[in-house]
Amino acid sequence: xxxxAKAHTNIALIKYWGKREESIILxxxxxxxxxLDGFYTTTSVKxxxxxxxxxxxxxxxxxxxxxxxxxxxxxxxxxxLAGKKVYASVESVNEVPTAAGFASSASGFAALAAAGxxxxxxxxxxxxxxxxxxxxxGSACRSIYGGFAEWRMGFMEDGSDSYAVPVAPVEHWDLxxxxxxxxxxxxxxxxxxxxxxxxxxxxxxxxxLDSISVDLREIKSGIEARDFEKVGKIAEANCLKxxxxxxxxxxxxxxxxxxxxxxxxxxxxxxxxxxxxxxxxDAGPNVKVLYLPENEKQIxxxxxxxxxxxxxxxxxxxxxxxxL
Ligand code: ADP
Ligand code: DP6
Numbered sequence: 390x391x392x393x394a395k396a397h398t399n400i401a402l403i404k405y406w407g408k409r410e411e412s413i414i415l416x417x418x419x420x421x422x423x424x425l426d427g428f429y430t431t432t433s434v435k436x437x438x439x440x441x442x443x444x445x446x447x448x449x450x451x452x453x454x455x456x457x458x459x460x461x462x463x464x465x466x467x468x469x470l471a472g473k474k475v476y477a478s479v480e481s482v483n484e485v486p487t488a489a490g491f492a493s494s495a496s497g498f499a500a501l502a503a504a505g506x507x508x509x510x511x512x513x514x515x516x517x518x519x520x521x522x523x524x525x526x527g528s529a530c531r532s533i534y535g536g537f538a539e540w541r542m543g544f545m546e547d548g549s550d551s552y553a554v555p556v557a558p559v560e561h562w563d564l565x566x567x568x569x570x571x572x573x574x575x576x577x578x579x580x581x582x583x584x585x586x587x588x589x590x591x592x593x594x595x596x597x598l599d600s601i602s603v604d605l606r607e608i609k610s611g612i613e614a615r616d617f618e619k620v621g622k623i624a625e626a627n628c629l630k631x632x633x634x635x636x637x638x639x640x641x642x643x644x645x646x647x648x649x650x651x652x653x654x655x656x657x658x659x660x661x662x663x664x665x666x667x668x669x670x671d672a673g674p675n676v677k678v679l680y681l682p683e684n685e686k687q688i689x690x691x692x693x694x695x696x697x698x699x700x701x702x703x704x705x706x707x708x709x710x711x712x713l
Contacts, residue, residue: 390508391434391508392434394710396532397426397708398496398707399422399531400566402423402679403624404628408585413523414524415543416542417542417598418597419542421556425706426704426706429707430484431482433504434509436475436508438475441476445461445481446479448487466521466524467506481497483496486570490671490672492528496529499533502518506521515534516552519531519534523551535707536557536560537555537556537561539556557613564681565681566679568704569676569698569700571648571649571699578644578672586638587637590637591636593633617679620679625669644673645670649675664687666678
């Protein structure tokens with residue numbers, strides 16, 4: 390009863406920001422992402438009837454506390470689905486910085502769901518796997534698929550219609566992403582806490598929700614037509630709207646640091662100089678820059694030269710779940 394799966398992270402171009410039900414992770418809006426080749430997790434799950442509890446090793450180290458509880462709680466969902474009361478040993482390796490705003494939770498829970506379900510003998514289709522993965526970390530449900538994927542929020546209280554669907558496969562469009570790593574001295578507000586605070590207290594949250602359906606419709610037509618300017622403009626504006634909601638929360642907060650703004654400005658300057666590039670930012674200070682392959686060298690050099698930039702990691706579109 391052992392299986393190993395590999396899953397990539399994804400970057401949201403239309404953000405998931407807000408939950409209507411926290412216990413089983415149901416969002417307040419649809420979101421859309423690109424799976425990234427450069428960042429991934431490989432996880433092995435072994436169930437054994439002789440184990441007396443779950444154990445979790447991440448990058449070779451035994452994990453305890455909240456990250457362990459999240460994994461063990463998620464294994465409970467898999468056990469419930471399979472109707473088997475059997476504990477597991479989980480070994481995971483992140484080829485992505487952990488808890489640093491690079492969505493290790495997305496690749497981590499997608500790989501765990503796939504390996505866990507297979508190891509216990511569940512035969513899930515992509516939709517069922519995405520629905521299960523969602524309950525580990527919302528954004529992870531999009532990492533089941535390669536290329537572009539949309540998480541449909543659904544309307545049912547039991548979450549049965551809340552899962553991701555493929556929008557365009559990895560071969561459709563070689564859209565690139567540069568992840569700009571910045572030195573964050575400020576303590577991070579987790580996406581979970583940040584979302585909750587925004588939903589509960591930000592007067593801008595209603596405006597955020599109102600804007601989603603147009604953004605989503607337009608970006609899908611841009612992706613279909615491989616229209617870089619259209620997709621970039623919508624993604625950048627959508628990210629700015631999401632971050633604007635945090636400034637209206639009580640108490641207000643922001644994920645940005647000074648160098649976040651410097652990178653945003655550099656991206657605008659690149660555009661003014663005729664090099665197409667757009668930015669997007671998740672729940673952290675680091676910036677992801679969207680660009681096309683022919684501009685890779687210039688974009689890379691320009692971003693690396695910014696004072697305060699620790700690293701620039703380049704990525705192509707990535708594949709969905711695979712089993713090793
Ligand atoms: P990130 O930006 O890396 O997603 P988060 O704070 O949102 O940061 O999520 C990090 C958390 O995700 C970790 O503390 C841990 O609970 C979980 N996580 C990360 N990697 C894995 C993994 N490989 N397997 C299971 N859980 C993981
Ligand atoms: C800003 O998926 O990390 O990256 O569902 O609470 O685990 P939980 O949150 P998470 O939130 C991701 C928020 C985001 C936008 C996105 O990826 O869509």
